[in-house]
Amino acid sequence: MEKIAIVGVGQTTYEKSKEDTFAEIVFEAATLALSDAGGDIGDIDNVVTVSNDFWDGRTISSMAVMDAAGSWDKDISTVEGDGIFGALYGMMRSLSGSFNTTLVVAHVKGSEGKMNLITNAMFDPIYQRGLGIDATSSAALQARCYMEASGAIEEDFALVSVKNHRNAINNPYSQLPMEITVEDVMKSKKIAEPLKLLDCSPISDGAAAIILTNESGLKRFKKDPVWIRGVGHCSDSYTLGYRDLANPRALKDAAYKAYKMAGIKDPMKELDAVELYDAYSYMEPLWYEGLGLAPEGKGPDLIKSGATNMNSDLPVNPSGGVISAHPVMVAGLARLIEAVLQIRSEADKRQVKGAKTALAHGINGPCGQAHGVFIVGI
Amino acid sequence: MEKKKGMELLTISSGDMFQPYRWSVGKYGSKFLLEIKENKRFIGVKCPKCGRVYVPPRKVCGRCYVAMDEFVPVSDEGEIVVCAIIEFGFVDPSTGVQRPVPYGYVFVKLDGADTALPHFLDSADPEKVKVGARVKAVFEEECKGSIMDIKHFTLI
Numbered sequence: 001m002e003k004i005a006i007v008g009v010g011q012t013t014y015e016k017s018k019e020d021t022f023a024e025i026v027f028e029a030a031t032l033a034l035s036d037a038g039g040d041i042g043d044i045d046n047v048v049t050v051s052n053d054f055w056d057g058r059t060i061s062s063m064a065v066m067d068a069a070g071s072w073d074k075d076i077s078t079v080e081g082d083g084i085f086g087a088l089y090g091m092m093r094s095l096s097g098s099f100n101t102t103l104v105v106a107h108v109k110g111s112e113g114k115m116n117l118i119t120n121a122m123f124d125p126i127y128q129r130g131l132g133i134d135a136t137s138s139a140a141l142q143a144r145c146y147m148e149a150s151g152a153i154e155e156d157f158a159l160v161s162v163k164n165h166r167n168a169i170n171n172p173y174s175q176l177p178m179e180i181t182v183e184d185v186m187k188s189k190k191i192a193e194p195l196k197l198l199d200c201s202p203i204s205d206g207a208a209a210i211i212l213t214n215e216s217g218l219k220r221f222k223k224d225p226v227w228i229r230g231v232g233h234c235s236d237s238y239t240l241g242y243r244d245l246a247n248p249r250a251l252k253d254a255a256y257k258a259y260k261m262a263g264i265k266d267p268m269k270e271l272d273a274v275e276l277y278d279a280y281s282y283m284e285p286l287w288y289e290g291l292g293l294a295p296e297g298k299g300p301d302l303i304k305s306g307a308t309n310m311n312s313d314l315p316v317n318p319s320g321g322v323i324s325a326h327p328v329m330v331a332g333l334a335r336l337i338e339a340v341l342q343i344r345s346e347a348d349k350r351q352v353k354g355a356k357t358a359l360a361h362g363i364n365g366p367c368g369q370a371h372g373v374f375i376v377g378i
Numbered sequence: 379m380e381k382k383k384g385m386e387l388l389t390i391s392s393g394d395m396f397q398p399y400r401w402s403v404g405k406y407g408s409k410f411l412l413e414i415k416e417n418k419r420f421i422g423v424k425c426p427k428c429g430r431v432y433v434p435p436r437k438v439c440g441r442c443y444v445a446m447d448e449f450v451p452v453s454d455e456g457e458i459v460v461c462a463i464i465e466f467g468f469v470d471p472s473t474g475v476q477r478p479v480p481y482g483y484v485f486v487k488l489d490g491a492d493t494a495l496p497h498f499l500d501s502a503d504p505e506k507v508k509v510g511a512r513v514k515a516v517f518e519e520e521c522k523g524s525i526m527d528i529k530h531f532t533l534i
């Protein structure tokens with residue numbers, strides 16, 4: 001099969017509130033990715049933007065950033081969902097043969113709207129919205145459900161917050177680099193039991209971009225390629241009440257497909273770094289199980305073992321993860337960018353030594369309804 | 379009309395559903411709106427590559443894909459390049475103000491600009507609201523730093 005490489009990556013810093021407009025952060029990320037690749041906009045055959053109308057406060061939000069995304073006189077198409085699915089769509093476009101090279105750029109300014117109202121609006125208006133459910137209250141339901149199923153306690157989840165905020169200290173793009181303790185997390189403000197403030201990701205502003213190419217387009221760029229070795233995606237039911245919230249079966253399916261394509265049999269041994277979507281602390285051990293890094297119900301044991309810390313068996317979220325910066329729509333693409341930087345040995349102080357194979361994960365929909373998994377390597 | 383037989387089918391109303399936003403205008407837009415507010419003048423930004431002048435100013439020339447940073451003054455007079463006479467009402471959701479109908483709606487290419495700026499025209503006379511007609515901006519007495527600081531354009 002034709003292979004697809006990532007040849008350029010670019011991202012803005014992630015911040016609580018950026019003064020720049022949507023278009024300006026898109027331009028910043030896209031031009032950084034182009035210069036990183038050693039190419040220019042003329043080397044790009046088509047553009048995929050990633051945005052959401054409710055977050056942007058305008059309809060067809062993607063069209064508003066068309067100029068800034070460099071799509072003058074080019075085909076442009078849009079993904080309304082996490083950036084990992086933008087990467088997936090971009091990859092398919094380069095695989096299709098219609099285009100050799102694809103620029104994927106995602107943006108969000110979480111500071112400009114009201115998170116609770118926007119995420120409330122992702123739920124069904126007839127049966128659920130009026131109950132006030134949003135991203136955080138649904139996450140609390142899932143966290144509790146997972147505790148019941150696995151025996152995890154709140155202190156186990158707090159370890160994720162401690163580890164990832166500490167990792168963020170070495171990532172200049174992250175929003176919340178912090179040295180904190182389990183006690184700090186436990187004592188932080190109650191948000192929705194069992195979640196406290198430090199179990200929750202912040203709401204961020206930022207943009208990220210990648211450049212994908214098939215083998216024919218590779219010669220246009222100076223940068224050495226990082227290859228997509230495996231990819232998988234799967235979705236669970238939209239309605240939370242139809243799902244077993246403690247069993248991420250869509251992630252299991254997505255990961256299985258990605259591993260199979262990449263020829264990975266034992267992910268814990270064969271992966272060198274993992275970047276996963278920890279929007280809330282409890283998600284990390286739950287996604288460990290979905291990714292096959294821990295057996296069912298044993299995610300909490302893996303975080304407690306320390307095996308996913310930096311300089312351990314399999315560092316998870318060396319970037320600091322989503323809990324340290326959460327630009328919605330962008331965050332999955334930021335995971336993929338971090339995986340690429342790790343493979344290139346360009347991750348500076350947070351570099352996982354000798355990383356040759358890395359996994360990036362993104363989610364879409366409430367409580368991780370849909371999952372996308374990428375395996376990248378040299 | 380004959381009433382349909384069978385069970386009643388329901389709908390659910392969103393009520394006055396409202397999603398509030400606070401959009402950042404950015405450096406380029408702020409410079410433009412503050413120039414109107416403070417000096418009742420227009421500025422644009424010039425592309426270093428193709429030389430086009432964009433009004434309102436913005437960072438990127440999409441055509442050349444370069445950043446622009448040369449701000450240039452443009453006139454408060456120009457010509458109509460697109461126009462329509464609107465016969466239906468529109469309530470501005472940010473102010474609740476409804477324009478009296480009919481009203482003229484124009485895109486004006488200010489002298490010195492290469493792009494057209496949309497705004498109201500103080501005429502709804504189909505004989506006068508025409509492409510090519512010369513117009514001049516009329517500003518509000520008290521300006522607030524918004525595009526509504528331009529009251530409307532007027533035919534000259």
